[in-house]
Each structure stands twice: as structure tokens, then as C-alpha cells.
Amino acid sequence: MFNPSQQGYIPQISIDCVIFGYQNKQLQVLVSKxxxxGNFMSLAGGFIHQNEDVDTAAYRIVQQRMGxxxxxxxxxYVFGKASRNNIGFIEKVMELNTSTFQSKSETIQTYDWFNNRFISIGYYALVDISSVLPPKDNANQQTGWYNIKNMPELIMDHNDIVSKALESLRQNLDQKLIAFNLLPETFTMKEVQELYEAILDRPFARNNFQKKILDLGVLQRLEKKFTGAANKAPYLYRLKKDNTN
Amino acid sequence: MFNPSQQGYIPQISIDCVIFGYQNKQLQVLVSKxxxxGNFMSLAGGFIHQNEDVDTAAYRIVQQRMGxxxxxxxxxYVFGKASRNNIGFIEKVMELNTSTFQSKSETIQTYDWFNNRFISIGYYALVDISSVLPPKDNANQQTGWYNIKNMPELIMDHNDIVSKALESLRQNLDQKLIAFNLLPETFTMKEVQELYEAILDRPFARNNFQKKILDLGVLQRLEKKFTGAANKAPYLYRLKKDNTN
Structure with missing residues (x-):
């Protein structure tokens, strides 16, 4: 059994990562059991070693938990409510997993570690689901993608963390250009529009949308896409080189 | 002497607040001694009580430190480098303030508290300097505004925290409309442009700037400002009501 009190972690701080995926014109979230x-569904979460950068810890946690x-x-966002703790969650885990604790003192240590308020630092990422290799190291954990409109019940406040991450993603969509990470190197305006519609969950009028995106000043127009029907072929675009982040 | 180890704070987490001010077309930062x-110049920083929301702690710290x-x-932003600690700072403080510690054990407790890595949660605010009342409770602390282009040397990594806050402010300027908090209820386009120029530290062409701002779709045009010279009078604007945040 995982005994965090003996691993040299910083107490009372955790990290939770929301991995958004895009596939078949749908926005999805990566969750692991x-x-x-017990049916504990969770974001990629974990703790920070005393000698580890917070950012490094976030990457390690996503690697370990999601592969x-x-x-x-x-x-x-930092989730910092005084009432935020693991108590309900850890009590349920201990009730259903008595045999996994090797000793009573280990149980008490683990409980004491969790039985505290935790401040959680939220990270998010946007990935192209088709380019993400299936997780290798965590076959037991039943990692899977869930449509954001139909999320399962997650542990603790993880459903709220997903909502806040979506809100941040929407607010930062134009400014950070992160959405373009989900598209191939060249793409049509229709593909950009479908992606924006999936993330913002609302339709756009084609002409207005095209103007809005071109006004960002970050796209370079290339040749027309080859479709066989030259007249109706849409233009291809790509991100200007100095915009990639 | 402040002895944080006895105050029921969460260990290894701090808060640092960057208060930006705007006055005479200049962007400034509030710093206290x-x-x-010793000449220790600092942002409004502090710690979080075990039973206190992180946001509440940030407001309390700004109130206590800056009035x-x-x-x-x-x-x-969360400043989370593993190498981030107070050791150099606290050693200097103790060297110059030996008489303020009441006992050796208190000195050791205080040192032990600080002699750890600290993760700091950064907050910022933008205020209209002329509307901020002079600090009352902290007359000894020599609180003052410094032009962001000519900052004094601050303790620890506080100068880096100011730089990162400025970067975030610039990135979020359009999206969060925070800059408009600095203007009176009605304002001219020239006043908006001067504010943007102060924050982004670059000039804008008048026509392009006006178009960019009006395209945000958040302003309502009112009557012309009364200047006595009717023809040249600029229009007044205000934020549409549903945009205030």
C-alpha cells in the first residue's frame, strides 16, 4: 500500500492534472480507476517530493498515473479552500481495502498523512487522442477517456477541478493558441471551427468565425487542399512559425 | 519577533501579492520595507492559517502588510522550484536583528520554520493609486509605490515574481478587462490607449488601437466629452454592464 508519509513528500500540497483530449469532434477527459x-475514479493526482520542482512533479505524476x-x-488554478481535505475519500478507501495495509501503524501513518487539509495545484493539457500511445505501465488502472458532457463520478472534488479547467481552457483559447496543438500541421478553417465549437460548446457562423480567427494574426494561408473538386476546395492554413508555444 | 512556527500556519507554502498601480500614465508596484x-524591501507576503482559505489569506496579507x-x-502563478527557499534571506535578517529574538529556542524555531523550501502562490491586483487610501496600520513599514521600470532590490525572488506578474497581466489584458478597473466610470479612447501603452510598454497607432478595443465588443459609446471645443471633442465610453467582473 502506498504510504505517502514515508516518501519525503511536502505535506498538505497535492497536484491534480486534467488531460483534455479531442477526437471525433468531441472534447474528452482522461480518467483512471x-x-x-472500490470504484475510485480519479484525475492524475499526486504529491511533490521535497527536492522536486512542482512542474517536474506534475509531469512525473501524469507519466506514472496515465503513462x-x-x-x-x-x-x-490553486484549489485552496480550508475545507478541502481527503477525509471522506480515505475513510472509504480504508474501509474497502483493509487487507492491503501491512500493519496497524502503517494504517495510522497513512491516515494521518491524508487526514489534513490539502491545497491542490491544478494543471491541464490538451492532447490529440489519436497521437497518445495507450498507457503501458498502469494496465491495472483502467485508464480511459470520458466525454466531458458525460463524466463519471470522480473522487473528492475532481469533478469540480474538471469544470474549473474547462473554464480556464475556454478563457485562454485565443490567447494561448493551445487549441492548435490538437490539429495536424496544416488544417482547414472548418477543422479549426469544429475544434472551437467542441471546446466552447456552441456553434459559430462560418464567416464571423473565419474573420475572428484570421484577426488573431497567427495563421499563414497555404495552397488549396486537394480534394479533386478544384473550385470548392478549401484553403489550408498553418500556424506562423513565431507563434508556436 | 514574528515566530511563524507557533501561529498554526501551513508549512512550506507562502503567498506573495503584486499590487500594480497606475498614476500619471505610469505603471507602478507597491512595496513595503x-x-x-536592514533594508529589506518586500512584496506583500505571508502564510496561510490551517483553517483559512487561500484566497482569504491573500486578502488578509494585503490588508495587514499594505493597509x-x-x-x-x-x-x-505558483512559484514551485525545488531550490526556492528563504535561507539566505532569514540568515541576513537574524544577523542584523539579534536583539529582537527573545530566546535562543525562539530563534531556532523561527529559523527551522524558514529553513525549508517554500512554494509560493502569486496573486496580483491592479488599483487606481489615487483611490487607494494611504496605509494606516503599518506606518513603520514605509510602504511606497515604485515605477516598474525602476524597481528597488527586493528580498528573495520578489523581483522575479514582479516580472512574472507583469507578464501575466499583459497576457490577460484583453481577456479579463482588468485594465478598465483603473479608469473612471466614463473615459475617452485616448485614456484607454495611454493605459494600454503604460502596461504593454509600447506605443499604438491611434486608429488601429481604437479598432482593436472596439472589436472586443465590451464598450458602450456615450455622448461627447464636454471640452468647450465641440468639433474636436472626443467621445466618452463606458464598459457595458454585463462585462464587469
Whole structure:
């Protein structure tokens, strides 16, 4: 059993990562089932070693929990309510997993570690689901993508963390250009529009949308896409080189 | 002497607040001199009580350290490098303030508290300097505004925290409309342009700037400003009501 009190972690601080995916014109979130008795569905969460940068810890946690390493994580919010703790969650875990604790003192240590208020630093990432390799190291954890409109019940306040991450993603969509990470190197305006519609969950009028995106000043227009029907072929675009982040 | 180890604070987490001010077309930062021997210039920083929301702690710290309560604070970044600690700072403080510690054990407790890595949660605010009342409770601390282009040397990594806050402010300028908090209820386009120029530290062409701002779709045009010279009078604007945040 994981005994965090003996691992040299900073107490009372955690990290939770919301991995957004895009596939078939749908926005989805990566969730894993904890390797425990009981149906505990969770974001990629964990703790920070005393000698580890917070950003490094976030990448390690996503690698360990989700098996994903090629990813760009961004801080989006600190969840710092005084009432935020693991008590309800850890009591349920201990009730359903009595046999996994090796000793009573280990149980008490683990409980004492969790039985505190935790401040959680939220990170998010946007990935192209088709380019993410299936997780390798965590086959037992039943990692999977869930449509953001139909999320399962997650542990603790993880559903709220997803909502806040979506809000931040929407607010930062134009400014950070993160959405373009989800598209191939060249793309049509229609593909950009579908992506924006999935993230913002509302339709756009084609002409207004095109103007809005071109006004960002970050796209370079290329040749027309080859479709066989020359007249109706849409233009291809790509991000200007100095905009990639 | 402040002995944080006995105050029921969460260990290893701090808060640092960057208060930006705007006056005479200049962007400035509020800094206080710590009430200690030695020239320690600092942002409004402090710690979080075990039973206190992180946001509440940020407001309390700004109130206690700067004497300002009418303010809107926003999280902007978590400073989480493993190498981030107070050791150099606290050693200097103790060297110059030996008489303020009441006992050797208190000195050791205080040192032990600080002699750890600290993760700091950064907040910023933008205030209209002329509307901020002079600090009352901290007369000894020599609180003052400094032009952001000519900052004094601050303790620890506080100068870097100011730089990062400025970067975040610039990135969020359009999206969060925070800059408009600095203007009176009605304002001219020239006043908006001067404010943007102060924050972004670059000039804008008048016509392009006006178009960019009007395209945000957040302003309502009112009557012309009365200047006595009707023809040249500029229009007044105000924020549309549903945009205030």
C-alpha cells in the first residue's frame, strides 16, 4: 500500500492534472480507476517530493498515473479552500481495502498523512487522442477517456477541478493558441471551427468565425487542399512559425 | 519577533501579492520595507492559517502588510522550484536583528520554520493609486509605490515574481478587462490607449488601437466629452454592464 508519509513528500500540497483530449469532434477527459478495491475514479493526482520542482512533479505524476510523457502541462488554478481535505475519500478507501495495509501503524501513518487539509495545484493539457500511445505501465488502472458532457463520478472534488479547467481552457483559447496543438500541421478553417465549437460548446457562423480567427494574426494561408473538386476546395492554413508555444 | 512556527500556519507554502498601480500614465508596484533592522524591501507576503482559505489569506496579507482592503486579487502563478527557499534571506535578517529574538529556542524555531523550501502562490491586483487610501496600520513599514521600470532590490525572488506578474497581466489584458478597473466610470479612447501603452510598454497607432478595443465588443459609446471645443471633442465610453467582473 502506498504510504505517502514515508516518501519525503511536502505535506498538505497535492497536484491534480486534467488531460483534455479531442477526437471525433468531441472534447474528452482522461480518467483512471485507482488500483484499489472500490470504484475510485480519479484525475492524475499526486504529491511533490521535497527536492522536486512542482512542474517536474506534475509531469512525473501524469507519466506514472496515465503513462503519457509527450505532453505540455500548464498551471491553471490553486484549489485552496480550508475545507478541502481527503477525509471522506480515505475513510472509504480504508474501509474497502483493509487487507492491503501491512500493519496497524502503517494504517495510522497513512491516515494521518491524508487526514489534513490539502491545497491542490491544478494543471491541464490538451492532447490529440489519436497521437497518445495507450498507457503501458498502469494496465491495472483502467485508464480511459470520458466525454466531458458525460463524466463519471470522480473522487473528492475532481469533478469540480474538471469544470474549473474547462473554464480556464475556454478563457485562454485565443490567447494561448493551445487549441492548435490538437490539429495536424496544416488544417482547414472548418477543422479549426469544429475544434472551437467542441471546446466552447456552441456553434459559430462560418464567416464571423473565419474573420475572428484570421484577426488573431497567427495563421499563414497555404495552397488549396486537394480534394479533386478544384473550385470548392478549401484553403489550408498553418500556424506562423513565431507563434508556436 | 514574528515566530511563524507557533501561529498554526501551513508549512512550506507562502503567498506573495503584486499590487500594480497606475498614476500619471505610469505603471507602478507597491512595496513595503519590513519592520526590521536592514533594508529589506518586500512584496506583500505571508502564510496561510490551517483553517483559512487561500484566497482569504491573500486578502488578509494585503490588508495587514499594505493597509489596503478594497482590492480585487487574482491568482496568477505558483512559484514551485525545488531550490526556492528563504535561507539566505532569514540568515541576513537574524544577523542584523539579534536583539529582537527573545530566546535562543525562539530563534531556532523561527529559523527551522524558514529553513525549508517554500512554494509560493502569486496573486496580483491592479488599483487606481489615487483611490487607494494611504496605509494606516503599518506606518513603520514605509510602504511606497515604485515605477516598474525602476524597481528597488527586493528580498528573495520578489523581483522575479514582479516580472512574472507583469507578464501575466499583459497576457490577460484583453481577456479579463482588468485594465478598465483603473479608469473612471466614463473615459475617452485616448485614456484607454495611454493605459494600454503604460502596461504593454509600447506605443499604438491611434486608429488601429481604437479598432482593436472596439472589436472586443465590451464598450458602450456615450455622448461627447464636454471640452468647450465641440468639433474636436472626443467621445466618452463606458464598459457595458454585463462585462464587469
Amino acid at each position: 485507482l488500483n484499489l478495491e 503519457i510523457s509527450e505532453i505540455y502541462l500548464d498551471q491553471f | 519590513l519592520n526590521l533592522e 489596503i482592503s478594497e482590492i480585487y486579487l487574482d491568482q496568477f
